[in-house]
Amino acid sequence: MDPVLLILLALGGAVALSVISFIVLYNGLVTLKNQAKNAWAQIDVQLKRRHDLIPNLVNTVKGYAEHEQTTLENVIKARGQAAGAQGTNDQIQAEQNLSGALGRLMLVVEQYPDLQANENFMSLQEELTSTENKLGFARQLYNDQVLFYKNKLETFPANMVAAFFQFQPEPYFELENQQERQAPEVAF
Amino acid sequence: MLISIMALILMGLGAMCGGTFWGGAGAFLGALGALALWAVLLAATFLQGEQLVLLCSGGQKIEKEDCPRLYNVVEEMTIAAGLPKLPDIYVIEDAIPNAFAAGRNPKSAIVAVTTELLARLDRDELQGVIAHEVAHIKNLDVRFMTIASVMVGSIVMLSQTYVRLMFIGGKKRTCSKAGVHPAFMIAGIICALLAPIAARLLYFACSRKREFLADASAARFTRYPVGLASALEKISGRVLSSEKLNQALLPMYIVNPLQSMSAVGMFSTHPSTDERIKILRTMGGRAGLMDYENAFRKVKGKKSRCLGQRTLTSGESRGIQAREANDNPAESLGTLERFQEVTDLIGRMANLLMMQCSCGVKIKVPEEFDQDAIECPRCGTVNTLPRAKEKAQEEAPAPNLQQGVEQATVAGAAVAEAAFQTLRFERQGKGWESFRCSCDRVIQIAPSFRGEFIKCPRCKREVEVAEKVEEEVVTEEN
Numbered sequence: 001m002d003p004v005l006l007i008l009l010a011l012g013g014a015v016a017l018s019v020i021s022f023i024v025l026y027n028g029l030v031t032l033k034n035q036a037k038n039a040w041a042q043i044d045v046q047l048k049r050r051h052d053l054i055p056n057l058v059n060t061v062k063g064y065a066e067h068e069q070t071t072l073e074n075v076i077k078a079r080g081q082a083a084g085a086q087g088t089n090d091q092i093q094a095e096q097n098l099s100g101a102l103g104r105l106m107l108v109v110e111q112y113p114d115l116q117a118n119e120n121f122m123s124l125q126e127e128l129t130s131t132e133n134k135l136g137f138a139r140q141l142y143n144d145q146v147l148f149y150k151n152k153l154e155t156f157p158a159n160m161v162a163a164f165f166q167f168q169p170e171p172y173f174e175l176e177n178q179q180e181r182q183a184p185e186v187a188f
Numbered sequence: 189m190l191i192s193i194m195a196l197i198l199m200g201l202g203a204m205c206g207g208t209f210w211g212g213a214g215a216f217l218g219a220l221g222a223l224a225l226w227a228v229l230l231a232a233t234f235l236q237g238e239q240l241v242l243l244c245s246g247g248q249k250i251e252k253e254d255c256p257r258l259y260n261v262v263e264e265m266t267i268a269a270g271l272p273k274l275p276d277i278y279v280i281e282d283a284i285p286n287a288f289a290a291g292r293n294p295k296s297a298i299v300a301v302t303t304e305l306l307a308r309l310d311r312d313e314l315q316g317v318i319a320h321e322v323a324h325i326k327n328l329d330v331r332f333m334t335i336a337s338v339m340v341g342s343i344v345m346l347s348q349t350y351v352r353l354m355f356i357g358g359k360k361r362t363c364s365k366a367g368v369h370p371a372f373m374i375a376g377i378i379c380a381l382l383a384p385i386a387a388r389l390l391y392f393a394c395s396r397k398r399e400f401l402a403d404a405s406a407a408r409f410t411r412y413p414v415g416l417a418s419a420l421e422k423i424s425g426r427v428l429s430s431e432k433l434n435q436a437l438l439p440m441y442i443v444n445p446l447q448s449m450s451a452v453g454m455f456s457t458h459p460s461t462d463e464r465i466k467i468l469r470t471m472g473g474r475a476g477l478m479d480y481e482n483a484f485r486k487v488k489g490k491k492s493r494c495l496g497q498r499t500l501t502s503g504e505s506r507g508i509q510a511r512e513a514n515d516n517p518a519e520s521l522g523t524l525e526r527f528q529e530v531t532d533l534i535g536r537m538a539n540l541l542m543m544q545c546s547c548g549v550k551i552k553v554p555e556e557f558d559q560d561a562i563e564c565p566r567c568g569t570v571n572t573l574p575r576a577k578e579k580a581q582e583e584a585p586a587p588n589l590q591q592g593v594e595q596a597t598v599a600g601a602a603v604a605e606a607a608f609q610t611l612r613f614e615r616q617g618k619g620w621e622s623f624r625c626s627c628d629r630v631i632q633i634a635p636s637f638r639g640e641f642i643k644c645p646r647c648k649r650e651v652e653v654a655e656k657v658e659e660e661v662v663t664e665e666n
Contacts, residue, residue, distance in 0.1 A: 035270075039270065042267060046267075114622075123256060126256055126257060126260065127256070127260070129260075129311075130256075130260035130261075130263070130264060133260075133264045133315075134260075134263065134264050134267050137264050137265075137267045137268035137409070138267050140268060140411065141267060141268060141269075141270050144270075145270070
């Protein structure tokens with residue numbers, strides 16, 4: 001065979017191969033990015049669900065535990081702030097306040113055996129626990145997806161494609177609560 | 189890895205068949221033929237559909253209302269694993285605690301648990317078990333194991349055909365035609381007999397590996413390996429044989445239901461439960477895949493890998509912190525409540541109608557019950573069945589509605605007053621009692637309550653409370 005033709009064929013093959021791998025890498029990055037976005041949407045769904053549950057919960061508790069007005073009001077206020085929060089950072093902060101208020105309410109409620117025995121309250125409590133869990137798992141999944149995406153972005157050969165199309169890494173959903181982070185100090 | 193060794197055995201066997209009958213070129217054709225046989229059998233299995241699996245275990249599909257706890261836990265794990273769709277949830281009425289997953293496609297998968305499992309495990313443990321099953325779905329284990337088992341099937345088929353052909357018809361012809369040495373033929377027969385055993389061993393090894401992987405993924409999803417460990421402890425505590433079990437389903441269960449403690453080894457689809465518990469407990473507050481791998485090595489005392497290198501590097505898997513033990517009040521549902529939850533679930537599955545009486549008793553009404561109202565066995569209140577209420581509304585919806593509007597607008601106060609007089613609660617004893625106000629609010633009366641009226645906290649209406657105990661007190665004195 002003609003050597004020129006051979007070289008041309010080899011060149012053509014190399015170009016075709018690189019184009020194909022480029023496309024595969026690009027599509028892989030887009031898929032990962034969308035998966036991360038999707039995981040974020042899942043967090044939003046669960047936050048919304050938690051907001052929807054709270055009025056019902058507060059009404060049920062109110063009937064039994066009238067002395068706990070302040071705790072209940074705190075929950076309602078925190079919910080209002082969380083629902084109206086703008087921007088990711090504010091939202092995370094407000095949701096954490098809401099978690100705290102809800103946690104206090106759940107502690108207080110333990111002193112009311114009739115309430116604990118109420119069927120309606122029991123199912124609400126199960127829903128709330130489950131929503132909190134789902135929120136946790138959604139966040140976990142989101143962080144995992146962000147990590148996969150980030151790993152892909154920064155490793156060869158996908159980093160070349162990423163640099164060319166200017167893919168940006170997504171931020172982690174971190175807990176900003178200082179209390180949860182700090183290890184207790186031990187004094188001797 | 190193991191499955192490629194299996195494929196090699198299959199192709200080797202095919203090559204041997206071809207080689208014995210048609211000589212050198214036949215060996216190549218034989219190997220291809222063996223693969224083709226496997227592909228055809230696989231296609232047949234995949235086309236067959238998979239609902240069959242559940243029918244033979246007698247499961248029943250449940251919705252959220254039937255068992256909110258189970259449904260929520262499955263939802264949680266679906267989110268944690270990032271499955272595209274919530275798997276269908278089935279409950280099997282059985283006295284053995286067990287669970288399994290089915291479905292070759294994550295989009296149409298099934299998770300099934302037995303009623304005994306629900307009754308016995310608390311929320312964290314149930315979560316661990318469901319995470320294990322969801323991990324099976326996520327890792328496409330069912331598809332993988334189907335491929336492997338079909339491969340074992342085709343190896344068995346080929347070796348049997350080969351041995352029979354050698355013995356029955358073709359001895360003379362093959363010898364004369366291909367000129368094969370008798371010693372080679374004997375060696376061939378021995379190989380053909382050994383191949384299925386080797387294939388089965390490989391299949392079981394595959395299955396055990398997948399169990400370990402599912403355990404590791406479960407720990408990763410829940411971030412709480414202790415939950416699954418204590419669930420396994422509870423389940424393995426009472427392993428009985430069950431008539432409803434099907435041998436073909438064995439690799440899909442969470443623990444091998446037929447396993448007695450001694451029969452663990454090379455011929456078992458599941459690793460020993462003790463070992464699995466030990467590994468999960470050795471993870472030391474971490475929940476990554478790599479941590480599972482390290483714990484596995486520590487327990488086994490070997491350098492062997494249990495999860496493939498590819499699985500380990502596919503995601504960040506080291507040093508994921510496990511969460512602390514949960515002390516949320518809702519988590520610690522008592523044994524009695526769990527038992528009630530399951531009995532209710534069984535009732536609903538049997539099409540019993542559940543009614544809540546105002547005194548707190550749950551009344552189960554069978555489907556055949558043909559009257560419109562039923563008397564509560566505890567407090568004697570006559571409860572109207574929901575279907576009777578619907579019927580009444582259907583019969584006279586318009587006049588009721590109109591009347592309501594008229595009265596509310598024109599003489600609302602009068603109506604309210606009339607309603608006040610009709611609402612009256614008769615006490616049954618001296619303990620805690622509760623009844624439902626007409627606004628649907630449940631009102632509780634304390635043992636120390638001595639008043640004649642109680643105010644409903646929601647609609648502010650006063651309800652007359654009548655003492656009924658006087659007679660009994662008198663008889664006691666006498």
